[in-house]
Amino acid sequence: MKRFDYIRPGNMADAIAALQANDEPYLLAGGTDLLIGMKTNAVKPKCLIDLKGIPGIDCIEYDNGFKLGALTTVRDVEVSPLIREKIPALSEAAATLGSIQIRNRATIGGNLCHGSPAADMAAILLAMNCELQMATGNGAKTMGLDQFFTGPNSTVLNRNEVLAQIIIPKEIGQFKGIYLKHGPRKAMDIGIVNIAILLDADVSSGFCNQIMIALGAVAPRPIRAKKAEALLNANRLTPELIQEAAEAASDEATPISDFRASAGYRKDLVKNLVAKGIDQILNSKDPS
């Protein structure tokens, strides 16, 4: 690891100022991505700006929708009774990230800002139609999460911008959700394929009012399976239609082949897991 300066600002304005004043600065949240990069010299920050000293940046607020501070740890998201009650799929997705030790440090903001196509919080929040609030040199700015990712490990964030808050819209409370992650292990795995599905359907008739399907690790960035969604929205969820939508989702995926898995396998997984996920939501007893 190379030598670096360390700054811990006490408020957001100071953090932005520090970003502008320093050479090659990096924001530090939990450090579970950043420090790995620093130890292998993949990133060489000259200055670390630690966001953990900013009051209130790790809050979970609920007023029908949720406002999650960017520095909220993944573990806090996982165990929050409110999140477990209102949007349990988020808690379930959080529980698949790393291990308890990692989740105690990892933040949801860090997970998004690192920009990994396989990030667990990214897929589920993308399916939840989240908005992001950024603090910038020119005041606050808001954008949809679907605009945020630009490619592997890259986002729209500029050097003088800090992700402050993640806003989950009110309507999400009426959806049932599921998060399916495929990897060889039961913990400490980056997904080979991640699937997040939120479904608002009439259970007795199987009529789909609205569905959101997000795919992780199968494209340069987390994506929504728009064609699959369009097939299902305002339709009755017959096994044939689900299968057709699952295949459409698989077509939308543009995965790579690497030593972890082949592209063909990842596409097959998208198909099988989208179908499996919808089935599981339809067959789940407890309303969520």
Place this chain on the structure above:
Amino acid sequence: MANFSIVGKRIPHRDAVEKVKGSAIFTSDIKLSGMLHGKILRSPVPHAKIRNIDISKAVKLKGVKAILTSKDVPLIKYSISPTWADKLILADTKVRYIGDEIAAVAAVDEEIAEEALELIEVDWEELPAVFDPLEAVQPGAPRLHDEVENNISKTMSMECGSIEEGFAEADVILEDTFQTQAQSHCSLETHCCIATCSPTDDVKMWVSTQAPHPLRQRLAATLNIDAAKIHVSAPFIGGAFGNKIDLEPAQALCVLLAKKTGKPVKIEHSRKEQFIATRMRHPTRCKLKFGVKRDGTIVAKQAEVVLDNGAYNSHGPAVLAYHNVMFSTLYRVKNIKYDGRLVYTNKNWGGACRGYGDPQASFAQEVMLDMIAEELKMDPIDLRLKNANIPNEVTANAVQITSCGLKECLTQARDKSEWTTKKAHKQKYRGIGVAAMIYTGGGSIGSGFNYSGATLQMNADGTFHLLMGALDIGQGSNTVLTQMAAEIMGVDPESISLTTADTDTTFPCMGTFGSRVTFCAGSAVTEAAHGLKKQILETGAEMLEANIDDLEMKEKKVFVKGSPDRSLSYAEIGAASFYKKKKPLVAHGYYNGPEVPPEFNPVTYEGYPSPALVFGTHLAEVEVDPATGKVEVLNFVAAHDLGRAINPLLVEGQIEGGAVQGIGWALMENLQFENGEVVNPNFHDYKMLTIKDVPKISSLLVETVDPNGPFGAKGIGECAMVPTAPAIVNAIYDAVGVRIKDLPATTEKVFQGLKTQG
């Protein structure tokens, strides 16, 4: 069963509290005043000629104290045996894999040492490289070592009986090819060493090793200095699994850097270095042909084997030999043919890795047996019972078996797992599989050595001190060996203190590997303890003026049978020996066995001499997810014939650890190479099981009480992962009909298998 008071008890690991509380001192924890940090420059290319190395910029960097290139070191090649020596501690004219050592730096801290590495300029002439052993043996393939034709480091051929007649007798003949992948040892502690060198050139080393005495010898030979000038001591060891037996170039370089600077030098491998440039399990390709009778009798078996050596030998030739011996000795087969080749490739090199070639042999043979059982419509356990080894037999390849509990392992595992019921009531996507194993339980004297020494002395207060060359690398030998001494002396293990793993104070020991320590060091310890007991009785007889045959030892006292008032405490005897008789009581034990029999053929390895053989059976129950191909291991039963469990608690620890390593190798552990480069040199991408992936493991201890083992004990350490992978793979087949012949059985391979079924 004999009545023991300490042996056979579930005594917790002696080091448990220190390790759990974090107070145990590992090599990495040691910091000496003025200590420098060493780093190694490694080849970034798989095959190249070195034209020139320019260190001029690096030496000028502030904080750099010494730089070594091949010009500064003895150019003496090494391997675990001088016969196979092919590796220099620093490459002189050529590098042969990504990771090959080129230069070493000592600096005031690690960061500066690393920066210095970046400033060293190497002028390369890149050479064509070869990564696949089957390509490497083709005419015209790039040659790694000038003197080795076709890149074949060693061949091994053996035929017992007549393979042709065997196949002629067979009703059914099956042929198939099986492949296994590289596995990394993944010990918690990476390689680490510290060397100091006095002005009189006396070297002291603290080092994470499995074999301090052989390490001293190899350092002496490779650096061309007297062994008496080197003192090797091993602090707590954080696991090894075979990776810390051989000399590591870093250790020799550490000594030379200490010599050159006159300062203590520490070299600690990063996890990446551990993955790319320390040893691994040899990948294998094994073509098998088996001939069987309709009743299940195996009448002929033939193996054609290629072991991928990587760039250098290390243990390779011996691993090939073990692959042969284990393959050929398991089951009673009259006609056997084995042809193996050990082939150099431009990759990281294989070495000893838990099981020493046997897991690879077991995978091929045990999956083949499953296929035969299916062909014959025979129960796979019955097929194995039909061909199982029996006690006191000499096998077709002239190996002498003494105790043998293979049949008991098979039947006990069958009963425990409810095999018969589960086979009769098969559930969709669930399956159960079995595999059996053989291994040496006490190392072997094939190389001429299998030594372990021990010294037991009585302190002046009647307590004891045990000195052993054998070392505890986490498996628990300190606990088990003191249990043996305590049983014989009639004391609690706590009244025996220990010195181990130190070349200057203990009798030599070949090291902790080969599942040999309980047997070999145990034999030395029991010999020393019996010797000391005799001395105590002699001293007692003299002091009590009694006949030695009338004396008894109990509760730390020596007394005359029938008159307990005529007694002496151990404390009285200890004090008398030191202060009155001026002859402290001390006894030695030394084991180096068995005798090498005249039948042993060092070319074919027929008659391979091992003190004892151990047997076992693993049985796995799995469930396969058809949507993803993911395999979940639901239940696991492991039955092992280990002679006697000196400490069942620690034996279970070995069995559970072995099963976890074996399941990992079966399903996901895979050191992956692309063009000679390891693409997953970290724990993010090199997948081992997490605790959440570990099934319930039931250990069954089959105690056959070996006639030659200390208290009847044999071995367990390596054995515990030998048959795991085939048991899992056979269970996958039982579950979904997908036959994996190429490890690991990744979710993708299982899924593709399901897909081709339609």
